[in-house]
Amino acid sequence: MLLRCLLALAGGLVLAGAFEPVGHAWLMPPAIAALVFSVRGLAPRRAWLPSLLFGITFIYAVMVWMRAVGTDAWLAMCALEAAFFVPLGLGLTWSLRLRAWPVWAALWWVGIETWRSGFPFSGMPFGRLVYATADTPWADALPWIGMTGVSFLVALTGTTLAWLLLQVRTPTRTTYAAVGGLAVVTLAPALLSFPVTQTGTATVAAVQGDVPGTGLDVPAVHREVTANHVRLTRELAQAVDAGERPRPDFVLWPENSTAVDPFLDPGVHEGIIAATDAIDVPVIIGGMSNDPLDEGQVLNQGIVYQPGLGSGDRYTKRHPVPYGEYIPFRGSLIPSTYGKLRMVPRDMVRGTGLEPLRVGDLRVADAICFDVAYDEGISGQVARGAELVAVQTSNAMFSRTDQLAQQFEISRLRAQETGRWVVVAAINGISGVVRPDGTVVASVPARGQQVLVEEVGLSTTITPAVRLGVWPARLTLAFLVCHSAFVLVTYRRRRRGGRLVEQTDGAR
Known part of the structure; x- marks a missing residue:
């Protein structure tokens, strides 16, 4: 034995x-x-x-x-x-x-x-x-x-x-x-x-703004994080106006690019509007919105901001992390004031929607952080007409570990599974653009501060894997x-x- x-x-x-x-x-x-x-x-x-x-x-x-x-x-x-x-x-x-x-x-x-x-x-x-x-x-x-x-x-x-x-x-x-x-x-x-038919192309910008200081604690420096993404987007707008970079069809910010409700915080809201109007294309931000049905809960969302119009479609994270983003059986088994649980004062509500985001004329499947590791979210949105996939993630806590590489590999595999281009925007690594065959077109390493602007293919082909669900x-x-x-x-x-x-x- x-x-x-x-x-x-x-x-x-x-x-x-x-x-x-x-x-x-x-x-x-x-x-x-x-x-x-x-x-x-x-x-x-x-x-x-x-x-x-x-x-x-x-x-x-x-x-x-x-x-x-x-x-x-x-x-x-x-x-x-x-x-x-x-x-x-x-x-x-x-x-x-x-x-x-x-x-x-x-x-x-x-x-x-x-x-x-x-x-x-x-x-x-x-x-x-x-x-x-x-x-x-x-x-x-x-x-x-x-x-x-x-x-x-x-x-x-x-x-x-x-x-x-x-x-x-x-x-x-x-x-x-x-x-x-x-x-x-x-x-x-x-x-x-499997033959994937390309129905068109789009130019996408993925912003990795980084987290100041140690890079590990987004809430402690959340205003600086938002300011980084606003600044980089406005700098991209200037480069586009100068003819130095192509104008994207939309801009993708990562999860937690704003760690407060963008509709209730005037400074954050003004920054997002200024960045969106400057680039003059839709921007998908990552925001923490208050639950309109319960002030004690929060929603982790990808929110589409349209230039001159404000917010549009939203995607809500389907798989919040237990004891990291919500506390199961809060107060009944383990006191919510115990140890690091004090850092989770409100529970994150689970999203249920599978409709792709409408981003201008495009339909985009969204996944937020750990959502990419679950099968039903991305495939469900692709089955409902998504032409490409966006992954918004905030791996700041793990920025010194190999979790970043493991999660990015999963994003590459989702591209092959769905037959879609995948665009990953991480708050401080790893961001990248992936072809449907899993090859990486461009990427930004951990702790990098950069805007990727790449032309991606669009498709409505449904792979057998997506049909199987x-x-x-x-x-x-x-x-x-x-x-x-x-x-x-x-x-x-x-x-x-x-x-x-x-x-x-x-x-x-």
Whole structure:
């Protein structure tokens, strides 16, 4: 058992190496194979331990950036996320008893991944296998089968590798057929790329204004942050008037480019209006608006400002961060005045809309910060006619960590999934413009202060992944429920059958 536990611990660390900052995606299959070998042959009542150890090393390593919030937050959150590997261990042992077990084991991985990515309090999707696939053949399958499908493909590669290692001494025709089939499924999308029809172009400006001082605390210097974005936008307007830069069709500011309600703060409101009128095109700002229905709540919004008209369409962040942007069960479980929770005096309300923003003549899908890691928001807006994707983010707290790189990789993968250009505006890094094939046209590093002006393509083509939406994820959850129910029913029948035999033998 000790060797199994050591193998699991090592496998979790190896899997973390597939993600930024190491970023070696080829480590994923051997890491998953290590997990399979660590639980193979164990009874379910014992398999949970190596699986949990695998999850502990993986989760704590891949999300070490959460220490920027606080060591206590990192320990608590990662403990919760690692706990999901306990049912994964059970599911793997059940799967290994079936024919074609690599398929069922891969489904268990993706099902648990989906579960922890949505529960509790919207879950934590960072660490999904698909999020380490940028610049790999796996990513070429994104427009066809979506995020959940690609995670399954990666997991299947790992479980199949474990199966091959068991077959290496006595390979059969089935062995060769399985390897060939997996290779075809993995490499075919690179040869049969999904055709995306470009319907036009637009010029977009993304403003990264930076955060003065340490760069970590936006609320403490929020007026300076807003002033930076106002100044850079007005400087862009001057360069446009001088013929030095092309006039954009709209300007994108990041999340928290104003950390107060722009409709109630006269100084902030005047700055935004001045910048919008100067550039004479719509500006999508990132603002914190008071909830009109409850003064004790706040909305994190992307707000379209039209020159000469003021505010227009709004997008409200769909996935506020628990204990960072709102406190679940405020006052009933943990006092809201405890420790850093004092920094969250009001709860952020969850957005529900999926209509793209109308920005002049364009329709733009918006995502705010962690929204980009969830499947339904961007795909839902693209399915409703969005021609390109905008990501507004404020990663200031994580500006000295690798969270920036991990999140930017997710934005790149969203471009491939949706067949859309993606424009990222970060408050102090990483901003960038991404083609539908995932390549980066231009970017601004962390703590840079710059305006990107790039021509992007527009499209209304709907990829199969967007049409599938969240159904692949739902099906994996349904698989977990059905397989668990099947195992439990079978187990009860066997116990009843055993008791019946004992009673019959006793009667004789």
